[in-house]
Amino acid sequence: MDAKKKKLTLYVAGQTPKSLAAISNLERICEEHLPGRYEIEVIDLRQNPRLAREHDIVAIPTLVRELPVPLRKIIGDLSDEQKVLVNLRLQDE
Amino acid sequence: MAVGISKSPTGIAGFDELTHGGLPTGRPSIVCGSAGCGKTLFASTFLIQGAREHDENGVFVSFEERPVDIVSNVASLGFGLDELIEAEKIAIEHIAIDPAELAEIGDYDLEGLFLRLELAIDAVGAKRVVLDTIESLFSAFSNPAILRAEIRRLFDWLKDKGMTTVITAERGEGTLTRQGLEEYVSDCVILLDHRVHNQISTRRMRIVKYRGTAHGTNEYPFLIDEDGFSVLPVSALGLDHKVFDERVGSGVPDLDAMVSGGGFHRGSSILLSGVAGSGKSSLAASFAGAACARGERALYFSFEESAAQTVRNMRSIGLDLQPWLDGGLLRHIAARPTFYSLEMHLAIMLREVTRFDPGLVVLDPISAFMESGDRLEVQSMLLRVVDFLKSRGVTAVFTHLAHSQEGSTATDAGLSSLMDAWVLMLNREMNGEFNRELYLLKARGMAHSNQVREFVMSDTGIRLLPPYLGDNGALTGSARKAEEAKARRAEMQRLAEVARAKRAAQDRRRAATAQIAELQAELEASDLELRSIADSEAEYRRQAERDSADMEVSRKA
Secondary structure, eight states, X not given: OTTTOEEEXXXXXXXXHHHHXXXXXXXXXXXXXXXXXXXXXEEETTTOTXXXXXXXXXXXXXXXXXXXXXXXXXXXXXXXXXXXXXXXXXXXX | OOSOOOEEOOOOBTHHHHTTSSXXXXXXXXXXXXXXXXXXXXXXXXXXXXXXXXXXXXXEEESSSOHHHHHHHHHTTTOOHHHHXXXXXXXXXXXXXXXXXXXXXXXXXXXXXXXXXXXXXXXXXXXXXXXXXXXXXXXXXXOHHHHHHHHHHHHHHHHHTTOEEEEXXXXXXXXXXXXXGGGTOOSEEEEEEEEEETTEEEEEEEEEEETTSOOOOSEEEEEEETTEEEEOOOSOOOSOOOOOOOEEOOSOHHHHTTBTTSSEETTOEEEEEESTTSSHHHHHHHHHHHHHHTTOOEEEEESSOOHHHHHHHHHTTXXXXXXXXXXXXXXXXXXXXXXXXXXXHHHHHHHHHHHHOOSEEEEETTHHHHHHSOHHHHHHHHHHHHHHHHHTTOEEEEEEEOSOSSTHHHHTHHHHTTOSEEEEEEEEEETTEEEEEEEEEEETTXXXXXXXXXXXXXXXXXXXXXXXXXXTEEEOHHHHHHHHHHHHHHHHHHHHHHHHHHHHHHHHHHHHXXXXXXXXXXXXXXXXXXXXXXHHHHHHHHHHHHHHHHHHHHHHO
């Protein structure tokens, strides 16, 4: 079960409307479609800008799916649920 | 602003002079041009020179090349970018975006880029930023509206932070940059260009816009070579030359003696023109040798011969240039006219002159350019060379290959007005032999001999012999020798004649004197005779009187 867990990292920069929207959209989608099978980490790059370089983040907000591989990046406020699902391939799980 | 905007020097030779100081400080500037025109090099030079020479650290944001590639690209120019990175004077921020692993859903911004840039700027305490090439973002992100807004915000942000920024951009169709970035940058736009004409490439730079600064709108050629990027401001030259009264020798004392003052003016332009084999290069080399002998530096641009060839050839006339070359007083630069375009030649010449700072420059021959370019272009180039050298007070010697001796004065008219002195060299056939002749067609500001001299090169140097002016006109070569011999013979004959006549007259005089003596003797004899006649007459009379008295006495008696 743990191995199948999605590890999602959401990079934001401060409490901007876009960031807040992305966080709430992501939590909602995950709760609906992946209850208990996800792990979300929100990183505020404003607090730790070094990570932007390390993880090669340019656009904000960026959602990174580190697991399962391959790495996948989604940028934007995640306002389109279907698209988010397609890109995270959450449905076929 | 009354004081004008402040400027940050780029360290690019020529560019800072052209813009009176460099790029606008604390503002973004765009450097645009097509692929391979040197944008990235311009930007790197700006950054590296800033860190090295002006204590302004920098951040290089690369959207394309990896940091190792950037370092190795400029390593060939001896910039040592890696050392600057190690010393934390320059930071390279590589922004790599792989569109394949990216999906866009909803609204976003480029705050990550801002954060990273800020981090890098703070890390090195940067004053300068390079964005190379920010337009790559347009291929990574699909929403141009967001990108434009963000790029505009980025430029404003950099301006607020007081970063002197260089943004490189690809040249677009009909626009300066592909994405119209020039709309966002209102301060300074520089266009780089790389053109190939007749298979000869020329790089040119133009300042399209530079707010708050007077700038030339011309295109200026620039070079990218082992010394990096250099712009060559060539047209901003006027007629406010320095003027010298000092004379410089030509290395040929006989030639110096032909002008009043014992030489040509320092800083003047001297044209040596003549047909093939008339000794132009030799005379030009002699000028160079004389300059070196005075302790001045001389720069010899040869468009036909290599340095070794020139040295060897000059040895044959007793002029050894090798010690000057070895000692660094003489620099010989050989390049075929077709190596570069005219602009490039000009640019290189100006750069070399600026670097070497010679007292005398030789261009041998300028006619080599005539084949490689349009007449007017060549003339304008030469005009710039002349003006440039004059403005620096450099004496210039140009050789020009004339195709015919007769029309030479007419065909070179375009050049002659640029020249202060014109030495015409002829190679004339007469009685089955060619003889070199030289004369001073013009010498501004100097009284000069109007004679045609015979130009004689031997292993002891160049000599100018005064012409033989005989009954049959001026003669040179063996005709001159023959005529001189003939004259010598005639003279001897004449002297013998005079001696004979003199002797004859003396003889006659002696004879006359003898005659006079003879007559004198006769005269004296006659006088003697007359006296004796008179005496005997008187004696007779006395005798007769005595006789008649005796008779009277006897009769009376």
